Amino acid sequence: MHEPIVSDVVIAGAGPNGLAMALGMGGKSLRRPLSVTVLDAGDPRTRLNGNHDTRGSALTRATQQLLRVLGLSDSFFVELQEMRDIKVTDGKGPLSERPSLLSFTTDNKHRAAAAIVENRHLNAALLAVVDASPQITVLTGQKLAGVAILPGRAHITTDTGLSFSAPLLIGADGRGSFVRSSAGLTVAGRSHHQVALTFTMAHTLPHDATAEEHFTADGVFALLPLLGTRSSVVWAMAAQRAGDLMALPEAEFVKHLQDQVGDHLGKVALEGTRQAYPLHTQLASALVAERVALIGDAAHLLHPLAGLGLNLGFKDVAALADCVHDAVGRGEDHGGAEVLARYAQWRRFDTVSTTALIDGMNLLFANDNVALKVLRDAGLWLFDRIPPIKNALIGEASGLTGNLPRLMRGILP
Numbered sequence: 001m002h003e004p005i006v007s008d009v010v011i012a013g014a015g016p017n018g019l020a021m022a023l024g025m026g027g028k029s030l031r032r033p034l035s036v037t038v039l040d041a042g043d044p045r046t047r048l049n050g051n052h053d054t055r056g057s058a059l060t061r062a063t064q065q066l067l068r069v070l071g072l073s074d075s076f077f078v079e080l081q082e083m084r085d086i087k088v089t090d091g092k093g094p095l096s097e098r099p100s101l102l103s104f105t106t107d108n109k110h111r112a113a114a115a116i117v118e119n120r121h122l123n124a125a126l127l128a129v130v131d132a133s134p135q136i137t138v139l140t141g142q143k144l145a146g147v148a149i150l151p152g153r154a155h156i157t158t159d160t161g162l163s164f165s166a167p168l169l170i171g172a173d174g175r176g177s178f179v180r181s182s183a184g185l186t187v188a189g190r191s192h193h194q195v196a197l198t199f200t201m202a203h204t205l206p207h208d209a210t211a212e213e214h215f216t217a218d219g220v221f222a223l224l225p226l227l228g229t230r231s232s233v234v235w236a237m238a239a240q241r242a243g244d245l246m247a248l249p250e251a252e253f254v255k256h257l258q259d260q261v262g263d264h265l266g267k268v269a270l271e272g273t274r275q276a277y278p279l280h281t282q283l284a285s286a287l288v289a290e291r292v293a294l295i296g297d298a299a300h301l302l303h304p305l306a307g308l309g310l311n312l313g314f315k316d317v318a319a320l321a322d323c324v325h326d327a328v329g330r331g332e333d334h335g336g337a338e339v340l341a342r343y344a345q346w347r348r349f350d351t352v353s354t355t356a357l358i359d360g361m362n363l364l365f366a367n368d369n370v371a372l373k374v375l376r377d378a379g380l381w382l383f384d385r386i387p388p389i390k391n392a393l394i395g396e397a398s399g400l401t402g403n404l405p406r407l408m409r410g411i412l413p
Contacts, residue, residue: 004165007137008034008334009324010156011170012144012179014044016057016119017296017313018172019126023070024321026135030412032328033135037164039156041143047123054272055198056224056232057122058083058114062408063314067125069410071132076125081227082112084209090216116211116224116232118200144173147182147292152333154291168324168335169292172313175282177298183289189282189301194219195242197235199274200226201257204266207231221260230271235260242276287347288340293320300351312351318405319346325413346403 009025011018018038023029026036047053059067059080068077130136142158147169149155154169171179180187196219207225214221219236226232237245245253250270258268282301287294296313323343327334406413 004163006165007037009036009168010164010166011038013172014038014040021317022136024317028133029071036136038138039142043140053119055119056116057310060114060311063311065410066407071129072125079121080115080117081225082115083211086211088213144178149290171294171298172296174297175301183292186285187282192279194236194279195239196277200271201231201233202269202271287344291335318407322405
């Protein structure tokens, strides 16, 4: 038996939330970095290939502040494409004839509430800072095999025979979290019986920094602007149709895509590969257990229609970093029950309310009930013409409202 590798924090999962969590605990920018071990069954460097993850992510202004203060370089931020306008329609008829039910336009005097970046650029930027942080060790090819809670510590074993020990284990290991199930935590949720196709699309006409969300009875069709004449696409639909489209040769698929987009972006083409993700909503029964905290998709899984899932995970990162560093500064056990209870109390309302809101929005928009659609469209039309309410929603979309953790205010803990 190997002696366990001891650190202050063990993080399961080296996705964007897990890597950001490592930087929030032990990054080179911190005044008192903790020793951090990150374990992942895969290798996060494979995600640097655009064909591995063809998605783009919306980063709120609060998330951008967190990433900047964690040390991501200026070269990362030039890859961001601000969303200067967001248009919402009900997806009926040719796009050129669709009325905009709701729009959010940012004038030139203000920063946009969010920006879009390709996931490969985000992963590369996070890994670069992790690699430059001597207190962080990332071990790949380490599939978790067991978690035992011992006095004052979590003991973690992997399928390679290695073992690890830390006062705090953080589950950032996604929707099927091993850490969550090992801690005895369950999930509540449901399948949307939809699949989202994601890919990057090139087009010959400019997008004018405009994001589009078209809600149909089949699901949302979203175009998110990237740098240049390119957009990230999220196309939700029934599983059978998704399978049919994924099976098409690229040329045939592009014909269907062109019909869906219309001609306002000119001729479209596929960049990289198509990927398909089943859509679910789920919420962990609790965010913490003894010596365990959950963040990101391990804690809450959202429908992608509003692009909030990743940002909700980054809020988890910032809040847990605050709680842990405050505890260390006071000489407390940073993985103890009182510290984890503070984190859970801070984040629970936000995660539950946001998950419920997005699930409700999907139910409201992705249906063909005529009466409900009439009421919905009338309500959105009225909402679009009440500036104070719209401005408040834009503030929420920026992520800069409420009791923000320090990292999201651009302050190191």
